[in-house]
Amino acid sequence: MKDPQNLSMLFMQDSQDTSEFQELQEFHPKKFSDYLGQKELKEKLALYTQAALMRKEPLDHMLLFGPPGLGKTTLAQIMAHIMSVSIKICNGPMLERTGDIVALLSSLEPKDILFIDEIHRMRICVEEVLYNAMEHFNIDIIIGQGAGAKSVNLPISQFTLIGATTKVGMISAPLRSRFGIIERLDFYLDSDLQEIILQNASFFKINLDSQAALKIAKASRATPRIAKKILKRVRDFAQVKNIKNIDEETVEQALNFLSIDKYGLTHLDHEILRVIIQSFNGGPVGLETIAAIVGEDKDTIEDVYEPYLMRCGYIERTPRGRQINYKKLKELEKHNKYI
Numbered sequence: 001m002k003d004p005q006n007l008s009m010l011f012m013q014d015s016q017d018t019s020e021f022q023e024l025q026e027f028h029p030k031k032f033s034d035y036l037g038q039k040e041l042k043e044k045l046a047l048y049t050q051a052a053l054m055r056k057e058p059l060d061h062m063l064l065f066g067p068p069g070l071g072k073t074t075l076a077q078i079m080a081h082i083m084s085v086s087i088k089i090c091n092g093p094m095l096e097r098t099g100d101i102v103a104l105l106s107s108l109e110p111k112d113i114l115f116i117d118e119i120h121r122m123r124i125c126v127e128e129v130l131y132n133a134m135e136h137f138n139i140d141i142i143i144g145q146g147a148g149a150k151s152v153n154l155p156i157s158q159f160t161l162i163g164a165t166t167k168v169g170m171i172s173a174p175l176r177s178r179f180g181i182i183e184r185l186d187f188y189l190d191s192d193l194q195e196i197i198l199q200n201a202s203f204f205k206i207n208l209d210s211q212a213a214l215k216i217a218k219a220s221r222a223t224p225r226i227a228k229k230i231l232k233r234v235r236d237f238a239q240v241k242n243i244k245n246i247d248e249e250t251v252e253q254a255l256n257f258l259s260i261d262k263y264g265l266t267h268l269d270h271e272i273l274r275v276i277i278q279s280f281n282g283g284p285v286g287l288e289t290i291a292a293i294v295g296e297d298k299d300t301i302e303d304v305y306e307p308y309l310m311r312c313g314y315i316e317r318t319p320r321g322r323q324i325n326y327k328k329l330k331e332l333e334k335h336n337k338y339i
Contacts, residue, residue: 026228027203029074030081036199037192037224038071041183045075048181049082058111059083059160061134061178063119065168066185067307069225072164076115079162085111092118095126102141102154105133110157119163120170127175134161134178166303187311193217193227200228206235207245215251221264221308233258263312268296269305273314276324283315283323290322 029035032042052059059079064072073089080087088104095101095116108114116122133139138155163179165171176182188196194210194217201208208231216234220227237254238246252262259267271294276283279293287306291298296305306322309315315322 027200029078032078032082034199035071035074035078036195037188038075038185041075041185044183045079049079053083058085058158059113059162060180061161061163062181062183063163063165063168063171063176063179064183064185065165067187067223068166069223070185070188071224072185073115073117076113076162076164080113083111083113085109085113087113087115089115089117092116092121095122098125098129098141101126101129102139105129105139105156105159106154108157108159111159112157113160113162115162115164117164118166119175120165120167124172127172130161131174131178133159187222188224189222190214190217193220193222193224196224197227197231200231204231204235206231206238208234209245209247211248212246212251215248215255215262219255219260219262219264222311226264230255230258230260264308266305268294269309272301272305272309273324276315276322282326284318284321285323286321 032046035042048059048062064075066072076089077087086109088108090104095104104114129139133156137158138153140151140153143150143152161179163171168176168182168184194213197213197216197220198208198210201213216227216230220230234246234251234254237257238244238250241250241253243250255261261270272290275290275293276285279285287302288298291301294301306315310317312328313325314328316325
């Protein structure tokens with residue numbers, strides 16, 4: 001039996017090992033120079049951050065919007081690191097009651113950053129608490145119930161709210177008007193994704209050549225999060241197949257194994273296109289009908305799969321439903337193994 005005094009040391013060592021293991025799971029840039037892509041946006045955010053540091057003030061409230069997986073959370077973490085302040089990260093739908101947001105706001109230190117992802121999905125009652133907090137740095141709380149209830153104004157530290165959303169149009173006008181900085185993240189170029197993949201490959205100690213990285217980039221739907229996921233799966237494939245140096249051929253084999261084509265289309269993307277072409281002569285067809293046939297949730301198709309298919313020009317939205325872009329039909333028939 002182990003010495004009880006050594007058990008605590010063992011648990012401390014286990015904790016440290018776990019922490020180190022978690023740190024190796026993902027590469028997280030800590031400065032703008034390590035964050036690849038979004039050049040114009042980086043320059044703006046670096047200027048805003050530097051100006052706030054020079055004035056010794058918190059950053060202005062900021063709204064970052066764009067498709068998922070482009071790095072909105074990472075940018076917020078970089079700004080917090082440069083400002084040498086803490087950042088609290090939460091999700092809009094998780095803030096169900098006014099007490100939840102009040103507890104968060106009252107725990108913030110001066111200049112801290114509160115990052116709310118999917119801010120468009122917050123409840124109205126929670127959103128209304130933010131109005132005074134963002135403008136006047138105080139919150140109103142109700143103490144007591146019934147006739148004896150009274151409102152108390154509680155001052156809070158000057159903080160920065162960074163909201164992130166994929167649907168900026170769903171944010172109410174009163175909330176949107178309180179953000180002093182509103183910036184959009186664009187999809188990434190293949191060359192930027194190639195650099196990101198090589199950066200992560202170096203971090204994970206993966207032997208990956210530049211052309212292999214470019215092939216992964218082209219299959220990553222212009223999104224860094226997807227690029228990193230594919231890189232990890234290519235690493236798994238190469239490790240099991242005992243391939244030490246990953247080249248274009250290895251990446252192609254791995255992508256075929258993952259059912260991802262060179263354009264980044266997955267099996268379900270192909271299934272959606274196949275249904276529209278074969279079952280409905282190219283459309284138009286309603287989204288609910290497509291969802292019922294392919295066996296996927298309508299919202300998932302609309303939010304996850306459809307935007308990329310539209311961006312590639314494969315499908316179009318019409319008042320009567322979705323239809324194939326006939327200019328792309330020959331390309332689909334040539335390259336799409338599911339059609």
